Amino acid sequence: MAEEQKIFKVTIDNITIDVPAGTTILNAARKIGGEVAPPAMCYYSKLKGSGGKCRTCLVEVVSGSTVDPRPMPKLVASCRTNVMDGMVVKNITSEKVIDVRKGVVEFLLINHPLDCPVCDQAGECHLQDLTYSHGAEQTRYEFERRTFVREDIGDYIQLHMTRCILCYRCIYVADQLTNKRVHGILDRGDKSEISTYISKAIENDFSGNMIDVCPVGALTDRTFRFKNRVWFLKPVDAHRDCDKCHGQVTLWNRGDEVFRVTARKDEWGEVQTLSDGKPGWICNTCRFEKKHASDWVIEGPTKINRHSVISQGHYVGNVGMIMPPDPLDKVLFGRQPHLLLDIHDVSKVNQLEVHLSELEGPAVSNTFNGDPHASGHNVTDVKEGV
Amino acid sequence: MSKKILLEKANVENIQTMEVYRREGGYRSLEKALKMAPNDIVEEVKRSGLRGRGGAGFPTGLKWSFLAKPEGVERYLVCNADESEPGTFKDRYLMEFLPHLLIEGMIVSSFAVGSNVSYIYIRGEYEWVTDILDAAIDEARKAGFLGKNILGSGFDCEIYIHRGAGAYICGEETGLLESLEGKRGLPRIKPPFPAVKGLWDCPTVVNNVETIASVVSIINEGGDAYARIGVGKSTGTKLISACGNINKPGVYEIDMTISVEEFIYSDEYCGGIANGKKLKACVPGGSSVPILPASLLLTTAKGEKRLMNYESLSDGGFATGSMMGSGGFEVLDEDQCIVRHTLSLARFYHHESCGQCSPCREGTGWMEKILQKIEHGKGEMKDIDLLWDIQRKIEGNTICPLGEAAAWPVAAAIRHFRDEFEWHILNPKECLVRNYGLGKYAEALITS
Numbered sequence: 056m057a058e059e060q061k062i063f064k065v066t067i068d069n070i071t072i073d074v075p076a077g078t079t080i081l082n083a084a085r086k087i088g089g090e091v092a093p094p095a096m097c098y099y100s101k102l103k104g105s106g107g108k109c110r111t112c113l114v115e116v117v118s119g120s121t122v123d124p125r126p127m128p129k130l131v132a133s134c135r136t137n138v139m140d141g142m143v144v145k146n147i148t149s150e151k152v153i154d155v156r157k158g159v160v161e162f163l164l165i166n167h168p169l170d171c172p173v174c175d176q177a178g179e180c181h182l183q184d185l186t187y188s189h190g191a192e193q194t195r196y197e198f199e200r201r202t203f204v205r206e207d208i209g210d211y212i213q214l215h216m217t218r219c220i221l222c223y224r225c226i227y228v229a230d231q232l233t234n235k236r237v238h239g240i241l242d243r244g245d246k247s248e249i250s251t252y253i254s255k256a257i258e259n260d261f262s263g264n265m266i267d268v269c270p271v272g273a274l275t276d277r278t279f280r281f282k283n284r285v286w287f288l289k290p291v292d293a294h295r296d297c298d299k300c301h302g303q304v305t306l307w308n309r310g311d312e313v314f315r316v317t318a319r320k321d322e323w324g325e326v327q328t329l330s331d332g333k334p335g336w337i338c339n340t341c342r343f344e345k346k347h348a349s350d351w352v353i354e355g356p357t358k359i360n361r362h363s364v365i366s367q368g369h370y371v372g373n374v375g376m377i378m379p380p381d382p383l384d385k386v387l388f389g390r391q392p393h394l395l396l397d398i399h400d401v402s403k404v405n406q407l408e409v410h411l412s413e414l415e416g417p418a419v420s421n422t423f424n425g426d427p428h429a430s431g432h433n434v435t436d437v438k439e440g441v
Numbered sequence: 442m443s444k445k446i447l448l449e450k451a452n453v454e455n456i457q458t459m460e461v462y463r464r465e466g467g468y469r470s471l472e473k474a475l476k477m478a479p480n481d482i483v484e485e486v487k488r489s490g491l492r493g494r495g496g497a498g499f500p501t502g503l504k505w506s507f508l509a510k511p512e513g514v515e516r517y518l519v520c521n522a523d524e525s526e527p528g529t530f531k532d533r534y535l536m537e538f539l540p541h542l543l544i545e546g547m548i549v550s551s552f553a554v555g556s557n558v559s560y561i562y563i564r565g566e567y568e569w570v571t572d573i574l575d576a577a578i579d580e581a582r583k584a585g586f587l588g589k590n591i592l593g594s595g596f597d598c599e600i601y602i603h604r605g606a607g608a609y610i611c612g613e614e615t616g617l618l619e620s621l622e623g624k625r626g627l628p629r630i631k632p633p634f635p636a637v638k639g640l641w642d643c644p645t646v647v648n649n650v651e652t653i654a655s656v657v658s659i660i661n662e663g664g665d666a667y668a669r670i671g672v673g674k675s676t677g678t679k680l681i682s683a684c685g686n687i688n689k690p691g692v693y694e695i696d697m698t699i700s701v702e703e704f705i706y707s708d709e710y711c712g713g714i715a716n717g718k719k720l721k722a723c724v725p726g727g728s729s730v731p732i733l734p735a736s737l738l739l740t741t742a743k744g745e746k747r748l749m750n751y752e753s754l755s756d757g758g759f760a761t762g763s764m765m766g767s768g769g770f771e772v773l774d775e776d777q778c779i780v781r782h783t784l785s786l787a788r789f790y791h792h793e794s795c796g797q798c799s800p801c802r803e804g805t806g807w808m809e810k811i812l813q814k815i816e817h818g819k820g821e822m823k824d825i826d827l828l829w830d831i832q833r834k835i836e837g838n839t840i841c842p843l844g845e846a847a848a849w850p851v852a853a854a855i856r857h858f859r860d861e862f863e864w865h866i867l868n869p870k871e872c873l874v875r876n877y878g879l880g881k882y883a884e885a886l887i888t889s
Contacts, residue, residue, distance in 0.1 A: 162799045
């Protein structure tokens with residue numbers, strides 16, 4: 056019988072949560088959700104060995120554990136640091152973390168082109184999100200940016216190395232999903248580039264997944280490039296019988312036209328875990344060749360896609376979207392109005408026998424469930440009064 | 442004349458050969474060690490107070506005792522001979538002139554940590570040194586000091602030499618292990634530390650050449666005898682590779698009780714500043730440690746004489762002190778330009794950054810570009826603060842210490858020589874034709 060799993064108590068940004076031993080700080084924070092979860096540009100929970108490189112997920116450990124409560128001297132990469140029992144972590148409550156993260160965003164951006172207006176990733180780009188939430192308004196970099204020549208690697212994928220932030224995710228995809236990796240990092244330092252060995256094409260049934268894992272617009276779908284902007288498209292869940300993969304995808308439609316097919320993403324922008332517990336990577340046939348609505352069985356609108364500007368508001372659970380509190384219930388004192396805004400139908404303004412000077416305020420609804428609270432005030436006044 | 446332990450026999454003719462080395466008392470420590478229990482050797486090294494000579498100064502005995510010892514799993518000893526820190530060349534000297542000392546230390550250390558296969562990861566540029574070491578290993582094998590059942594003790598050991606391919610980053614211990622495994626030399630994310638998961642996921646000890654060579658005399662003379670040399674926690678002797686504007690550059694063995702002033706000015710060591718110039722600044726421990734102006738180099742902020750040892754060199758923290766580092770002692774005279782010096786270091790770290798994590802990959806290049814600008818008379822005042830901010834955001838936020846190594850020299854140069862940077866910016870034409878000179882850095886200087 057398996058040994059009973061230890062449960063560790065960890066406090067992140069003053070929120071305490073129980074997680075099994077061996078969980079990373081980042082995954083513990085994701086369980087809490089919302090802004091407590093540090094951003095991650097290189098870590099990908101479905102790719103073994105990923106993470107630790109981009110340094111955006113650095114957090115401050117103010118207390119190592121109950122046994123050894125000393126703080127850790129440096130900020131740690133939350134994606135690669137396991138929690139200890141009684142660990143206290145500061146993410147957005149730490150000024151140091153916010154400051155350093157701003158620096159990391161700046162480093163990531165100094166050589167990233169400002170070509171969002173023509174970039175296919177715009178609207179669902181993790182770097183855009185990160186910059187928006189943690190970046191500075193202006194760059195202090197005044198030198199020429201690093202550029203590379205665009206390269207088509209195979210019929211389906213284009214590599215635009217200039218945009219790459221070297222997260223290494225696509226390399227892990229090639230290592231772990233496909234049976235022969237033909238691309239990797241060449242050179243070192245800020246000259247390093249993702250490349251195939253002597254411009255070899257990447258031909259593999261699952262190579263398209265590296266487009267999905269790319270946090271920026273460095274790897275793009277050649278069958279979709281410049282066809283549309285993601286925010287004009289409606290994501291719908293669909294499936295088909297596929298002999299290579301599970302065939303569960305998200306279609307990006309405009310009208311009846313299928314513009315592109317991607318794997319289903321979860322709230323962290325990662326490929327969703329399927330009901331059988333495996334990551335939902337999809338094959339190239341599903342992704343690139345089935346571009347007709349008739350190829351697919353449509354299930355309905357996609358429920359989650361926090362990382363797209365569209366997503367139709369179908370958020371479920373706590374996905375980091377905090378809606379402002381709705382004051383309506385409060386101002387209605389538990390009443391159930393038939394119609395709230397029927398003011399003009401019954402407004403005294405429209406009643407000829409009432410002189411305007413007799414009116415205390417603007418429009419009033421007498422049929423406002425006949426409640427005395429309402430008379431003499433309009434709805435806005437009531438709201439403010441409460 | 443301070444006591445020599447490592448380089449005592451360096452001048453003996455043909456000491457590179459087994460015959461002469463044996464005649465001079467070589468491999469005694471091995472014979473002695475094989476009769477001891479491995480744990481006793483670790484204890485002996487602990488008692489000696491020997492600290493890692495690669496730069497960080499971590500106690501060696503303690504490092505060895507941290508080594509995980511799971512049943513049925515190989516353990517490895519790796520000697521880090523990838524000496525690539527600018528200004529440091531002590532290991533090359535040691536390996537070139539006393540190859541058997543390293544091999545002897547390797548076998549003893551392998552026995553102590555239980556490694557049957559040990560590696561020397563040597564810097565690729567040290568091609569001829571590799572040949573010397575190869576010859577020494579062959580001789581040792583013929584003499585029965587390597588191979589199966591060494592001297593009838595039942596202990597097997599093989600040593601292999603692996604040549605690096607010219608990357609500074611492969612001197613970082615986990616980058617070294619990756620490279621040794623045949624992969625790109627990208628430092629690993631720690632934890633796990635090599636003592637738990639190192640080479641091929643087995644527990645591994647990585648030690649510097651000088652550290653391993655020091656083990657020989659610790660075994661011969663005993664840990665306590667070794668601990669009596671030196672002062673405080675800086676026990677034993679240290680090799681210092683002195684270079685720059687001094688009369689006698691070279692590798693010196695010091696016993697860590699002498700003062701910095703004595704080291705620079707006495708005839709036994711550097712022999713003073715060359716060409717009758719004055720001392721301006723010094724990088725006391727290899728290029729990545731903070732540079733110190735002469736005034737802070739010879740005396741600490743408290744007004745005490747600064748000594749050549751771990752504690753005294755780091756006295757005052759980074760605000761007014763530096764570090765012992767790897768022992769690369771670079772001296773700059775009054776004619777040297779600090780901006781140019783900092784630029785050349787920044788260029789080095791930019792070139793050597795592995796590109797794995799973003800602060801180092803992007804930040805080192807950015808710092809170099811700004812320094813280029815200042816050095817060529819195109820700088821602006823805000824660039825100094827920008828440089829400071831960039832180094833601050835690199836330091837401590839990277840996977841491996843290369844980030845710090847790149848940030849510290851820039852930080853220290855701005856901290857101590859800000860007026861020289863400002864002079865460069867205010868005099869864009871003049872800075873192209875002449876150097877700032879001595880400035881106020883040497884005011885407190887004792888000139889003898």
